[in-house]
Amino acid sequence: MDKIASLKKFLNPKKIAVIGASKSKDKVGGIVFRRLLDSRRRLFPVNPKETAIEGYKVSPDIQSLPKDIDLAIITISAAAAVKSVEMCIKKGIPNYIIVAGGFGEVGAEGRELEEKLTGLAKEKNVNILGPNSLGIFLPDENIDTIFVEHGDKSLDRKGRVACIVQSGSVGVEALGYASNTGYGMRAFVGLGNKCDLDEIDFLEYFARDEKTNCLGFYLENIERGRQFLTVAKEAAREKPVVVLKAGRTHTAVLAVSSHTGKLAGSDNVISGALKQFGIQRVYDDEEFCDATKVLSMLSGTPGNRVAVLTAAGGYGVMCTDFIEKKDMRALLKMAKLSKDTQKRIKEATFPFTACENPVDITASADDRMFSQSFDILIEDDGVDIIICIAFFAPPGISENLIDIIADKIKKSDKPVIVFTKYGPFTDNSIKNLYYAGVAAYPSVGRAVRAARFLVERTKIKQRLDQKA
Amino acid sequence: MEKKLKRWFETFGDKENPDEFDAKRLVMLYSIKVPKGKRLGPEDALNIDDIKPPYVVKVCSSNILHKTELKGVLLNNDKECLQDNFKLMQDRFPKENILVENQSTYMGPEFIIGIIKDPALGHAVMVGAGGVLTEIYKDTAFRLAPCSVTDATDMIDELVLSPVFDNFRGMNLDKKKLAQTISQVSRLAHDLGDKLSQLDINPIVFSDGEWIALDVKVMFE
Secondary structure, three states: OOHHHHHHHHHOOOEEEEEOOOOOOOOHHHHHHHHHHHHOOEEEEEOOOOOEEOOEEOEOOHHHOOOOOOEEEEOOOHHHHHHHHHHHHHOOOOEEEEOOOOOHHHOHHHHHHHHHHHHHHHHHOOEEEOOOOOEEEEHHHOEEOOOOOOOHHHOOOOOOEEEEEOOHHHHHHHHHHHHHHOOOEEEEEEOOOOOOOOHHHHHHHHHHOOOOOEEEEEEOOOOOHHHHHHHHHHHHOOOOEEEEEOOOOHHHHOOOOOHHHHHHOOOHHHHHHHHHOOOEEEOOHHHHHHHHHHHHHOOOOOOOEEEEEEOOHHHHHHHHHHHHOOOOOOOOEEOOOOHHHHHHHHHHOOOOOEOOOOEEOOOOOOHHHHHHHHHHHHHOOOOOEEEEEEOOOOOOOOOHHHHHHHHHHHHOOOOEEEEEOEOEOHHHHHHHHHHOOOEEEOOHHHHHHHHHHHHHHHHHHHHHHHHO | OOHHHHHHHHHHOOOOOOOHHHHHHHHHOOOOEOOOEEEEOOOOOOOOOOOOOOEEEEEEOOOOOOOHHHOOEEEEEOHHHHHHHHHHHHHHOOOOEEEEEEOOOOEEEEEEEEEEEEOOOEEEEEEEEOOOOHHHHOOEEEEEOOOOHHHHHHHHHHOOOHHHHOOHHHOOOOHHHHHHHHHHHHHHHHHHHHHEEEEEEEEEEEEOOEEEEOOEEEEEO
């Protein structure tokens, strides 16, 4: 079986051994084991110092494990972890997650241990994730090995974004943010030090995975750079690929005498390369979540003409400023609404409604007016995207607006993005919109940026289709 | 390696780095235009065949990176003053070759096209606002080599300078030809492989319907 196909069992194991499982709820081995209790898999804790954990009989050593374990999660420290992998390999276990740090990131001794793991993976044909890995989390498969708090309960079961992250805390915070505001996670994989499995393996896997429709990566270094780009480009023909690349490239430290060398600077080369290969680049965890969310929820857009519907005048103007700002990711423009559209909106709302786009139906508007104006905008051939500014403060507007908008968005083939704020209830409001199938953001800038991601994606897709 | 490159290396010999004349012969193999010129040795008399005036007289050495600062460039020479200025340059740099070229007249801005080798991703090609102030403008776009003409067009579109191609102030610059040139330079880098460390074409200008590389520097590993 090739490596990518063998990952299926890695990510959906039937029998899991937890090496270093512990009675203590504070130890990593204790936390990971307890997380897996909900997984409905057969669990095999291993620990010479324990006899039973949560009603499970504990094996004193690896030799006593049954033969057909699919995945071993190693929660013990570096040197011991390597030894236990060696023993597990003798038992024929094919897949490993190594949680412990203390490897390549701490110096020569750790590096040696890590190289040993790399060697084992190659020689013995096994899959090793980590070391220093946060673990894996697949809501739909009920698999969660992540030992830090990550708001798992509020993530959507039917999520479609595969998130592959190199570093722990950035990934966890992205998870936390995502779950606060509604987000569809297909899978979360903490790569850690990448002694064996790396971004390319999971890129290939999730590109083929039917439940995934968007791939997001947080990477600090890309060892097999060209190969990653080539595989990502292939994947991008079908699914958007988003990369958060932190860390400067090494170009700046090279001795350069040419103008070009001096201008290459921090990370201009990687920026250009990502564009060239159809990958959408983001710069922080918030943008990462914003981009993958909208790209997973909405397919592209026929064009870049945006109509703005608002009951709050100030935000409408602000939104226009953001739309008209030159941003090289993708250019947007304010849609020119037809005479007929303008006339119909006035009839549906007030004679004084400003209909030039932004369409400001004012704080006197009610649900019905909002809803009808929305329909009229969707029907205008000069409109490609609608940004809807939804506020619940006007007395005529109720929370029913969420369902009204959601219903229309489902029927519309034009993408709709919502900007909403609701004081301390903002996150919740956005989450409710998410569950109603609506991509919403808590600021004008982020809503407009989301529209840019869609336009950028459409351009990439068209380009890749042309070349195919 | 491509046949044409092999031939170029045969004439280039075992020098460490090409001088401007060598470098221009190298880029010419990839359909990049350069001014008509002749390289003359320290003992050579002025002999410029059929090169037309006005002339530029430059010191031509792979050891000198910044000619202007060392007074190694004399512009706007007509037929009459050429002999004197050629002599002046030979006296100034007695051990170096001298390059005499036709001086191109051009409209619109100067661009830079370059190559660097990224340690992780290999050769990358750059286009940017060129000239002596290029490092101040920092108006650049990069792609990995080799890059297609479509990619190169995207690069040009990314520049702050890109509106000059929309018939800005009557300038009739050929964007497609510049994109083809960028793509060709990236192809050269790709074909040279690891040997190439850095390359600068700066400036490259639009003259008589063609993009012309006025100065070319090539650094090998």
